[in-house]
Amino acid sequence: MPSRPIAYLCLALSMSLVGSYVALSKPLAAALPVFLLAWMRFGIGGLGMLHWLKKPADEGPMTPQVRRLLFLESFLGNFLFTLCMISGVSLTSAVSAGVTMAGIPAAVAVMSWFFLKEKVSARTWIAVGCAVVGIALFSLSNSEHHTQLNSRHEGENAPNLVWLGQLLLLGAVLCEAAYSVIGKKLTGTLGPRRITSLINLWGFALATPMGLYAAWHFDFASLTPGLWTLLVFYALAASMWTVWLWMTGLKAVPAAQGGVFTVMLPISAALVGVLVLGERLAAVQLLAFGIAIASVVLATLPEKNGARRQPQEADAEAMHSQSHRH
Numbered sequence: 001m002p003s004r005p006i007a008y009l010c011l012a013l014s015m016s017l018v019g020s021y022v023a024l025s026k027p028l029a030a031a032l033p034v035f036l037l038a039w040m041r042f043g044i045g046g047l048g049m050l051h052w053l054k055k056p057a058d059e060g061p062m063t064p065q066v067r068r069l070l071f072l073e074s075f076l077g078n079f080l081f082t083l084c085m086i087s088g089v090s091l092t093s094a095v096s097a098g099v100t101m102a103g104i105p106a107a108v109a110v111m112s113w114f115f116l117k118e119k120v121s122a123r124t125w126i127a128v129g130c131a132v133v134g135i136a137l138f139s140l141s142n143s144e145h146h147t148q149l150n151s152r153h154e155g156e157n158a159p160n161l162v163w164l165g166q167l168l169l170l171g172a173v174l175c176e177a178a179y180s181v182i183g184k185k186l187t188g189t190l191g192p193r194r195i196t197s198l199i200n201l202w203g204f205a206l207a208t209p210m211g212l213y214a215a216w217h218f219d220f221a222s223l224t225p226g227l228w229t230l231l232v233f234y235a236l237a238a239s240m241w242t243v244w245l246w247m248t249g250l251k252a253v254p255a256a257q258g259g260v261f262t263v264m265l266p267i268s269a270a271l272v273g274v275l276v277l278g279e280r281l282a283a284v285q286l287l288a289f290g291i292a293i294a295s296v297v298l299a300t301l302p303e304k305n306g307a308r309r310q311p312q313e314a315d316a317e318a319m320h321s322q323s324h325r326h
Helices: 005-022 026-031 033-047 064-091 096-100 103-116 123-142 144-154 158-186 192-216 225-250 254-276 283-300 310-320
Strands: none
Touching: 005 064, 005 225, 005 254, 005 283, 005 310, 026 033, 033 064, 033 192, 033 225, 064 096, 064 103, 064 158, 096 123, 096 158, 103 123, 103 254, 123 254, 123 283, 144 192, 158 254, 158 310, 192 225, 225 254
16 A cells, blocks of 8 residues: 555646647547557557556455446446547547546545545535536646647538537546545555556457557558557557556545546646647646646645554445445
């Protein structure tokens, strides 16, 4: 069980890495079909953690319930989330996606309260509210998103399917929230490395049929050495590093509190845009930075009477998690 500060650091690093590779992987999305990119991501990531698949000596027998949770973690958090997000953005806009994704911290808090029976403090709810506002501001202030919004609606039939796009984006929010809640349950039974490797294996199996079909019709000679390097980084970051960091953090942090750390995604994406891609921050984005950081501070400051009790509560949640979650 990691200490609370280490757990917070793992959660923050996980979401920061997600924001970084999202910002840097635009060339990959343009060069590779979606299913081929997903299949290669899981394949390369799986090669990087083959040694994590081995069952540890201190791990008990895997129950049918744990097997179901592992499948759901991969199906909802990896496979279905990606399909809902990409399809939703194609029918609406990146602005709509960003604003809708701002609901993830709140969805995680509600699901953890309902399914895990976590006691969500008033301060955590305030932190969730700040996280929602911060992410929404980031999305609305991105000028590139506004350009995409205008281009999406140039087609005559686009407005007729906006409702479907919004529904798919809502589905993506629920998938991502379920990913956090199921992950919290799994950390009570399996170690972070084992969870990471097993859900990646399921992701590879789910993506293989369409991935093979896309690979059969794709010209791999069109990929430059730079794109191959970016692909390896993306695969290891998305399938291995971020998942392991997230599961490690969730071992010691309630799911509702962990959900607040999703604010690190737009923050890191914006920083990569400024430091690497030469973009500039608007005043509204600076305000969003402040609100997002405030949400993390609110979520992580120790409570007067609850600071000493939290590790025991985490252990109790881990025990409770053995019964049934991007």
